[in-house]
Structure formats: structure tokens, C-alpha cells
């Protein structure tokens with residue numbers, strides 16, 4: 365991997381910042397002879413040094429580029445292409461002086477043959493550095509809705525996830541090979557500097573170049589694969605394991621299913637946020653579930669077994685005490701959602717007492733009798749007509765007398 369930290373050009377050439385043109389040239393010659401590939405056959409480090417030297421010399425020997433470098437450092441040259449930097453330097457004549465081959469022709473290419481080749485050789489332009497940088501891909505997040513039953517038993521779910529990946533063809537630059545050129549408006553700096561004089565003061569206003577949006581470069585030929593976007597959309601099926609007892613808000617991490625990494629960076633991760641769908645019968649509260657069960661007033665009065673209570677694994681039977689009030693909650697331990705290994709929450713049955721409607725005469729008579737037994741002062745109008753075959757009931761007057769007798773006894 366190439367070093368991402370660039371050395372200071374003056375350090376590279378071993379000169380001080382006030383060095384004049386001839387001192388720069390002298391320093392370059394001295395070091396170029398030392399590290400020229402001809403003098404160091406097979407030495408990769410020498411090649412690297414040579415690249416560094418060429419770049420430093422190309423910048424510092426050009427008054428305009430040197431000024432930019434002095435003012436802004438390496439970032440001041442970020443918008444320059446390799447052609448911009450090396451195009452104006454006659455390396456050939458320098459090397460001829462020493463009887464050495466011009467290393468550019470040595471590598472089989474000349475100026476103007478496309479910046480990609482320069483990048484490969486110099487490994488120094490801004491995009492090159494960007495591409496080499498290894499970054500982890502972005503983490504993705506999505507939401508997955510599952511049924512309560514699925515959360516109860518645990519399951520495997522397949523999700524189809526569209527995701528954006530860095531275009532493999534242009535590695536995210538959005539440009540076809542050699543399809544990037546320096547912005548003409550800002551000369552590759554990405555900034556527009558305006559000077560305004562007002563009396564004795566000069567205002568310097570620096571704005572981002574609108575044409576290239578501060579990039580310093582423009583895409584002249586967009587990448588055919590991504591149409592210049594730099595990213596492509598792909599779809600893939602991902603299998604997710606839903607653990608038993610999963611609940612709304614739980615997050616499942618799927619390693620390596622996020623966005624693709626750049627360079628040698630690993631892919632990001634996918635975070636799946638679960639949401640349990642509302643169930644028509646059960647209401648979940650953490651590992652407990654709540655269910656409503658309607659019983660008749662007779663069941664409520666008598667108590668006993670109540671059949672057909674919905675449970676997560678089919679209907680269950682519960683026991684209610686005599687005189688169960690409406691709204692009573694009967695707890696059924698261990699019938700809730702899974703908690704830990706082999707452990708479950710509870711089921712809570714909320715009793716709803718219903719009253720029978722549209723009573724027939726026989727039912728009315730029985731209830732009336734029940735009322736009399738309970739010494740209730742009932743309106744005889746509740747009992748319309750005696751039912752055929754039904755024992756005669758005591759008259760309301762008699763019942764009233766009985767009530768009075770009881771009061772007297774007290």
C-alpha cells in the first residue's frame with residue numbers, strides 16, 4: 365500500500381522554502397541521479413523516491429503552482445490532474461544532460477496519453493489517494509415486521525433489500541477512464557477568489573466554484589455502467605434468523621450485509637429493527653400476553669372451568685372462582701412469550717362478563733324465582749305470564765309480607 369501522507373515538497377528536495385529556481389533544479393538533479401531507475405535496477409523504493417522527486421520538482425519549478433503550494437499546501441493542488449502538474453516540465457532535457465534516459469519514454473508513454481497512466485505511475489493525484497484509501501462500507505438499517513406467532517416460535521425470514529453500492533466500474537468517481545478534466549472556471553482549485561477594492565482596503569472573497577461544485581474537476585465522459593452517478597443499485601436476498609421471543613425494537617445485526625467498502629475496506633453491517641405486527645387476539649407486554657375472554661353471567665356467578673381460552677399454542681382451559689367480577693384478570697403462569705431458554709412469561713386472561721339478552725318466559729320465571737330467593741323486592745311486572753308446566757311462584761304480596769316478617773324478627 366502506498367503512503368497516504370504526502371511529504372512536504374521542500375523536504376523531498378532537501379531545500380529551504382526560499383530556494384530559488386536554480387537551487388531547486390540543482391537539488392532535483394542531484395537526487396534524480398541518485399534514484400534514477402537506471403542506477404537502481406529492481407529497487408522499488410528508489411522508484412517511489414523518484415516519483416516523489418518528480419512531483420516535488422514539477423510543482424516547485426513552476427512559479428504559479430509553487431505559489432499555490434506555498435499558500436495552501438498539498439490541498440491547493442488537489443484539483444490538478446497529472447497532466448497539469450507534469451505537462452509543463454521538460455524532464456527529458458534534464459536527463460539527457462546526465463546521459464540517462466527520459467524515464468517517461470522509458471515506461472512507454474508520453475504526455476497527453478491520458479491521466480490514468482500518469483496516476484498509475486505517480487500514484488499521487490488526489491483521486492488516486494482517494495481510491496487507495498480503504499474505508500469500511502456504510503452500515504444499513506431496515507425495519508422488518510413479523511407476526512407474533514413468528515416471534516413466539518422463532519423463524520427464518522428472507523428479506524429482499526435493494527442497496528446502493530459503489531460502482532465497481534469507475535470505483536465511485538462516476539467517470540469513464542480518462543473521463544475527468546480540470547474545471548476551467550476555477551482552474552482545478554474548486555474555489556473562486558474575488559478581490560474588491562474599497563478605498564485602501566482589499567476584500568478577498570473566496571467562494572466555492574459553482575461549475576464543479578468545489579470538486580476542481582469535471583466529468584467529461586461519464587461511466588457507462590452507473591451513468592455518472594458513481595453508485596449502482598443492486599438487490600439481494602438476505603436470510604435473517606429471528607430468535608424466539610423477539611420483540612418490537614429488537615435489532616438484529618447481520619454482519620457484512622451493509623454497503624460495500626472501498627479499497628480493501630470491509631463491507632458495512634446491516635441492522636434489522638424488528639416490529640411485531642398487532643395481533644387480533646393477543647396483546648403483548650414484554651414477555652407476557654393479555655387476552656380477553658367473554659363469559660356469561662351464569663359462569664361468572666357459578667365459577668368453575670372456562671373452556672376455549674385462546675393460547676399461543678392453541679386453546680387452554682382456565683379456572684375461575686365463584687362470583688368472578690367483570691374485568692377480573694386470571695393469570696396463567698408460563699403461557700406467555702419465550703423469555704430465556706425454556707422460560708416463558710405469563711398469559712393474563714381478562715374476563716368480560718356478558719349478560720344474556722332476549723330472555724324467554726321460562727328464563728324470566730327462573731330469574732324471578734332466583735330473585736325471590738335472594739329476598740329481592742322485584743317488580744311483578746318482570747314476570748308477565750306464568751309458564752306452562754312451571755311451578756307456581758309465590759305472589760309478590762306474600763313475598764313482601766315475608767320480607768316484613770323478617771324485619772320484625774330482627
Ligand SMILES: [Zn+2]
Nearest residue numbers: 531534587590
Ligand atoms: Zn461507474
Ligand SMILES: [Zn+2]
Nearest residue numbers: 547550573576
Ligand atoms: Zn471549478
